[in-house]
Amino acid sequence: MGSFYIKTNRIFSSVRKYSWLFVPLVAFGGLWLPKLGLLMIPLMTTLAVMGFLKGKYWCGNLCPHGSLFDSIIMPISINTKIPSFLKSKIAMALAFTWFMYMLGGRLIKVLGIFGSATFLDKLGYIFVINYLVVTIVGTTLALLVSPRAWCSFCPMGTLEILSYKLGKLLRLNRATDQKVTVARTEMCHSCGKCSRVCPMQLTPYLEFSDQNQFDSEACIRCSTCVKNCPAGILSLNNAGEALRIKEETDIDGYRKRRKIAAVLKRVRPLGGDVNEYTFGLTDTERVECRPGQFILVKIQEKPVMFRAYSISSFSEDGSELSITVKKMPGGYGTDIIFNNFKEGDPVVLEGPMGSEFVLNEKSDRILFVAGGIGITPFVQMARDAVEKSGCEKDVKLIYGVNHSGEFIYDDHFTRLKTSCEKFEYIKVVASDAGWKGKKGFVTDAMKDMDLKGYKVYMCGPPPMVRASLKALKHAGVEDEDIYYESA
Known part of the structure; x- marks a missing residue:
């Protein structure tokens, strides 16, 4: 079976592509020129201010370590599941406490020589050492676990979250707080692609609010899910824009979407790596399909995940429908369908869905x-x-x-x-x-x-x-x- 987590492009700007160069400059160059560590002061100030306004936007779009992990380390990363503990509040609290203790203790000592000729070198060296430790630990986790494993409990990420909470408390970041937004939840394929490409291994498709937004504070607003959504219905927007999009999005073709109990009646090989799957619908309510619509097929329970397939045929009485599936090399969903779906198995479907591709019967x-x-x-x-x-x-x-x-x-x-x-x-x-x-x-x-x-x-x-x-x-x-x- 193909890997659940997908390595995909996460670089959507020149800043994200090249900001990793800051890492060797400070973490290693600072060992010879300690004053380079002073660059960390405006960096930390900037991320705290951005956190106040936009949550963890810095992590997903500007962070040098994030750039390093996404552009340099990801191709050779194992890219497996991030352990739950590393994503826990306990891990975040421990890492933040450790970082602030190390930084604070050293700053207090160095302040004792304020005004001396070596003060700036000593001050810069403190930030260099801290940055070097973060680089070593973060890179190790990126290689052996997942590119953004460190980011799950990074002290600077926690600082952003704390600053963001303050912004929400004071209600000063409503206009600037852009979250992952779904045009309409009725149009979501529930395919889990947003989760599979998410650097933080979050599950947006399972957690959209009534306002059609993904409210997780762990989201780094990187737009990777937006770029990879098969339905093309995700965007980054503030609450006001999310409401406008929700009101203006036409859901014709999706209003009749519902869960459908079915049984896999036939599996017909069509040659090579293509099978036709025919489902008998066990629901008493008739399912009305239109040529050009598609159906969702549930492929797993944890996390809940579906795959969208065009309806290749359906019976006039609405009791049967068929889909055609091509097995993709390393395909996560098609591997499950080809290996696990057997005739007689109960299957959960959702739909029918879609209006964009429905045949215009007036056309001559x-x-x-x-x-x-x-x-x-x-x-x-x-x-x-x-x-x-x-x-x-x-x-x-x-x-x-x-x-x-x-x-x-x-x-x-x-x-x-x-x-x-x-x-x-x-x-x-x-x-x-x-x-x-x-x-x-x-x-x-x-x-x-x-x-x-x-x-x-x-x-x-x-x-x-x-x-x-x-x-x-x-x-x-x-x-x-x-x-x-x-x-």
């Missing part, structure tokens, strides 16, 4: 563009577009894969093509010497098409989607006529 000209496993939503969408119109609509499907053996649901689309002369099924293979049909990419198949007036639905790998968007715009397709999602 429709183009579907699929890449690889991105074909799955079009199984039902193409059938509906063809059959419900009585074969009156112009419907095209461009389906691209790397090798000819990767086509799935080929018989299904071939039957549609046979039954309806207005349905055009175009298969494209990127690299297969034995393939006799069209070769290249889906964008090559678009070149000779007159696509004006078409509604276009795309699903596939991000590079395919990006290239197709350019090709469609070049072909004169309006932005409002293009709907897409990545697979």
